[in-house]
Amino acid sequence: EAQVTQNPRYLITVTGKKLTVTCSQNMNHEYMSWYRQDPGLGLRQIYYSMNVEVTDKGDVPEGYKVSRKEKRNFPLILESPSPNQTSLYFCASSLQGRDQPQHFGDGTRLSIL
Amino acid sequence: GQSLEQPSEVTAVEGAIVQINCTYQTSGFYGLSWYQQHDGGAPTFLSYNGLDGLEETGRFSSFLSRSDSYGYLLLQELQMKDSASYFCAVWGATNKLIFGTGTLLAVQP
Numbered sequence: 001e002a003q004v005t006q007n008p009r010y011l012i013t014v015t016g017k018k019l020t021v022t023c024s025q026n027m028n029h030e031y032m033s034w035y036r037q038d039p040g041l042g043l044r045q046i047y048y049s050m051n052v053e054v055t056d057k058g059d060v061p062e063g064y065k066v067s068r069k070e071k072r073n074f075p076l077i078l079e080s081p082s083p084n085q086t087s088l089y090f091c092a093s094s095l096q097g098r099d100q101p102q103h104f105g106d107g108t109r110l111s112i113l
Numbered sequence: 114g115q116s117l118e119q120p121s122e123v124t125a126v127e128g129a130i131v132q133i134n135c136t137y138q139t140s141g142f143y144g145l146s147w148y149q150q151h152d153g154g155a156p157t158f159l160s161y162n163g164l165d166g167l168e169e170t171g172r173f174s175s176f177l178s179r180s181d182s183y184g185y186l187l188l189q190e191l192q193m194k195d196s197a198s199y200f201c202a203v204w205g206a207t208n209k210l211i212f213g214t215g216t217l218l219a220v221q222p
Contacts, residue, residue, distance in 0.1 A: 031208070033210065035212075040214060041214060042200060042212045042213055042214040042215050043156065043200065043202075043212040044212070045209055045210055045211070045212075048208060048209065048210075050208060056207070056208065056209075058209055059209065059211070090155065090156070092156075097204070097208040098143045098144060098204040098208065099143065099144045099161055099163050099204065101146070101158035101161065102146075102148075102156070102158060102210065103158075104155040104156050104157070105155060106154070106155050107153075107154075107155060
């Protein structure tokens with residue numbers, strides 16, 4: 001089954017404790033991206049990647065890191081999480097960038113105390 | 114700056130037709146997409162307009178006017194299951210995808 005898989009689905013952690021949210025897709029997609037969703041603000045893109053070893057900042061990259069060492073994986077790293085990063089996070093992928101439908105994972109709900 | 118505007122809420126009755134508008138202001142434009150999101154779930158792709166005009170997919174249609182920086186999603190024969198949030202999204206000059214803040218559609222019996 002074609003899918004985007006995120007882990008964990010839920011996480012409660014404390015300020016400053018490094019965490020990684022994994023994202024994996026099995027569709028051989030080139031484009032992958034991370035979004036955060038907050039009430040009233042819609043989906044905001046954090047980082048995106050056009051292909052292996054190519055990553056670019058989205059609209060809200062501060063406090064986040066990503067890497068794209070393999071085509072299928074695109075982990076989101078919070079080196080020193082803070083409470084303002086409490087949010088619902090989605091990973092998405094598409095065959096290429098523009099005009100391609102984004103396939104979203106089921107989301108990761110992060111709470112940082 | 115870059116911004117997309119859409120109504121925050123729309124209410125309609127089962128069987129009716131509803132239109133959700135989206136106006137955008139972006140640096141560069143390569144197309145307008147629409148996504149549906151049920152409460153707490155993953156967004157799912159509905160449609161894409163790269164050129165002016167109407168695209169139809171079953172009960173859903175989407176329209177784009179590049180000269181007016183405007184598009185809309187049209188939902189016909191509304192069903193209860195259409196109650197969800199709907200987001201317009203624009204591919205700008207780079208490979209970023211910019212989403213609107215979403216329209217919550219409530220379908221009433």
